[in-house]
Amino acid sequence: MRRYEMAQTVATSLFETEAAIDAALEKAGLLIALTASLRREHGLSAVLGHEGVGAIARLIEAVGQARGHAMVAHSAFAASAPMIGVKPATLHGTGVGKPDEDTKPTGMMPALHLVEATA
Incomplete structure (x- = not known):
């Protein structure tokens, strides 16, 4: 298997994983x-x-974290x-194109900030 074919095989599997x-x-x-909806x-x-x-x-939270890990793997590959x-x-x-800016996924969730209500 040529290097390009090897890379394409990995890329195809990665894209399928991201879609899943x-x-x-x-x-x-x-x-x-x-x-x-049914309850209501x-x-x-x-x-x-x-x-x-x-x-x-x-x-959903766990799958969202898995999605972040997949993006980190994508970037590393x-x-x-x-x-x-x-x-x-x-x-x-x-x-599907990527964002214009050079974003580097970290796999980490951003810290949440408390927003105080104004009266």
């Missing part, structure tokens, strides 16, 4: 929306299923591609 993570986020978000439509207590909704919320003689821009991906 996004699909998981979408499905989990829809699940929370569905449970809330049928006049059920918020106590019913609350533990399950909380678990899905934690799942792109940085190492020239070391094997491949330009990352020549690899076929999703067809």
